[in-house]
Amino acid sequence: xxxxxxxxxxxxxxxxxxxxxxxxxxxxxxxxxxxxxxxxxxxxxxxxxxxxxxxxxxxxxxxxxxxxxxxxxxxxxxxxxxxxxxxxxxxxxxxxxxxxxxxxxxxxxxxxxxxxxxxxxxxxxxxxxxxxxxxxxxxxxxxxxxxxxxxxxxxxxxxxxxxxxxxxxxxxxxxxxxxxxxxxxxxxxxxxxxxxxxxxxxxxxxxxxxxxxxxxxxxxxxxxxxxxxxxxxxxxxxxxxxxxxxxxxxxxxxxxxxxxxxxxxxxxxxxxxxxxxxxxxxxxxxxxxxxxxxxxxxxxxxxxxxxxxxxxxxxxxxxxxxxxxxxxxxxxxxxxxxxxxxxxxxxxxxxxxxxxxxxxxxxxxxxxxxxxxxxxxxxxxxxxxxxxxxxxxxxxxxxxxxxxxxxxxxxxxxxxxxxxxxxxxxxxxxxxxxxxxxxxxxxxxxxxxxxxxxxxxxxxxxxxxxxxxxxxxxxxxxxxxxxxxxxxxxxxxxxxxxxxxxxxxxxxxxxxxxxxxxxxxxxxxxxxxxxxxxxxxxxxxxxxxxxxxxxxxxxx
Numbered sequence: 001x002x003x004x005x006x007x008x009x010x011x012x013x014x015x016x017x018x019x020x021x022x023x024x025x026x027x028x029x030x031x032x033x034x035x036x037x038x039x040x041x042x043x044x045x046x047x048x049x050x051x052x053x054x055x056x057x058x059x060x061x062x063x064x065x066x067x068x069x070x071x072x073x074x075x076x077x078x079x080x081x082x083x084x085x086x087x088x089x090x091x092x093x094x095x096x097x098x099x100x101x102x103x104x105x106x107x108x109x110x111x112x113x114x115x116x117x118x119x120x121x122x123x124x125x126x127x128x129x130x131x132x133x134x135x136x137x138x139x140x141x142x143x144x145x146x147x148x149x150x151x152x153x154x155x156x157x158x159x160x161x162x163x164x165x166x167x168x169x170x171x172x173x174x175x176x177x178x179x180x181x182x183x184x185x186x187x188x189x190x191x192x193x194x195x196x197x198x199x200x201x202x203x204x205x206x207x208x209x210x211x212x213x214x215x216x217x218x219x220x221x222x223x224x225x226x227x228x229x230x231x232x233x234x235x236x237x238x239x240x241x242x243x244x245x246x247x248x249x250x251x252x253x254x255x256x257x258x259x260x261x262x263x264x265x266x267x268x269x270x271x272x273x274x275x276x277x278x279x280x281x282x283x284x285x286x287x288x289x290x291x292x293x294x295x296x297x298x299x300x301x302x303x304x305x306x307x308x309x310x311x312x313x314x315x316x317x318x319x320x321x322x323x324x325x326x327x328x329x330x331x332x333x334x335x336x337x338x339x340x341x342x343x344x345x346x347x348x349x350x351x352x353x354x355x356x357x358x359x360x361x362x363x364x365x366x367x368x369x370x371x372x373x374x375x376x377x378x379x380x381x382x383x384x385x386x387x388x389x390x391x392x393x394x395x396x397x398x399x400x401x402x403x404x405x406x407x408x409x410x411x412x413x414x415x416x417x418x419x420x421x422x423x424x425x426x427x428x429x430x431x432x433x434x435x436x437x438x439x440x441x442x443x444x445x446x447x448x449x450x451x452x453x454x455x456x457x458x459x460x461x462x463x464x465x466x467x468x469x470x471x472x473x474x475x476x477x478x479x480x481x482x483x484x485x486x487x488x489x490x491x492x493x494x495x496x497x498x499x500x501x502x503x504x505x506x507x508x509x510x511x512x513x514x515x516x517x518x519x520x521x522x523x524x525x526x527x528x529x530x531x532x533x534x535x536x537x538x539x540x541x542x543x544x545x546x547x548x549x550x551x552x553x554x555x556x
Contacts, residue, residue: 006018020246020277024247028281030281035250057082057218059085091194102201111183145196147228158172221248224248253522286528322537333493346474363495398414407445498535502519
């Protein structure tokens, strides 16, 4: 293939970014502007031109799903040999490879659950916390480590941190210290330790550092606005004195400050690399003009990027609905969703987004009453479902002694042996869930390149399991806005836009409120065609709920 052909599908700004192969490159990519297309074409173009070696490229993401998507896109461009990993996966592979050589023993195992250890430590201190409090404590542990603060340093800034319900600062500090002690005693590490230990290993062992820097020369970092001080320190060590780095991000989508992430690295990229090429992507290919107009209003005061320009056809105007209480709101939304489905909308193209996990219950119940299938992001993992575990085992067994049958026939036969049929079941509940899961497993075959073999399919499944790159179910999605980042749907319902929910009640400072506003922006820009927004006048306990302060300016 002529390398220049790879650029034909790109717009002028995307083409400029994809052909910027020498030295540091910063791509400021607004929502829906094709950042994944741009960076995958940049990597493919650099390899086709002979300027990048595929085995020396490392593309870094923050989620397994994003890594899986990048890997799949590169494969479709004929570039299968690039390392695409999350920061944690890249660090863990280095730790597990070099640790035995340095310590004479395997690297410590990673905790399967921070929450279980926190609960155990709390019990030893005669403390009893609910699941929400344990999650908040786990988040504080992560923030401290991502911010590269020792316990002593953390104590000095603790007064500026959000208060965790029913946990005094002194008790929290004691709990954090004992968590670290318990972890060491169990000879386990958490995911933040993976980054910390890898960073320390590379800084202390020049031979190991030289090996890693020889292995990876060309870096691409997705969602650079979400990088934390710890991740940035590790990236700096990987990069060394070189400047072959491309970062892509959107300051307007900085919504993870609570984990220690900082958009300052994106803002300051051109200062750190004075010779950097900086390109703005502002052509939005995802959403209608009406949705983009509303999105631009949300960030117009604070944005340092050019306003987004919709490249899609015109559509319906986003509307705002008021309900008496949360139950009424949920019922109204469920009725609207059911109506959309009756008119032919695909369930997988509809999403209901909210600020906190605790808000999902009312909408789950309302959808169930309407007989609408739904899935909650963050629920049961697809590849952990019993029928999918069995399907994977059977497919692997078939691959040991190939029969020569076409790929689709082999996989469909496996699914049939587990109860799948071509006809959708009329039943709901567990029967329907099992059919949906096996049907989604079979649909992965359709996503494979033409002429793929059973061996290719097994490799694809293994990679998806490692990266938790799960197929899309034919069901309405329920999700927090945070968990929806990077996803998109034809129809989006942004619900319970009330004070105390969005912005969240503990967001008190100017910077915290600004982040909540960016969160609303992220929610709005998930919608392609239809956007409906709603709030309720009271919660289900009859307590008054004021509409979100953000609504007045964008619907004025």
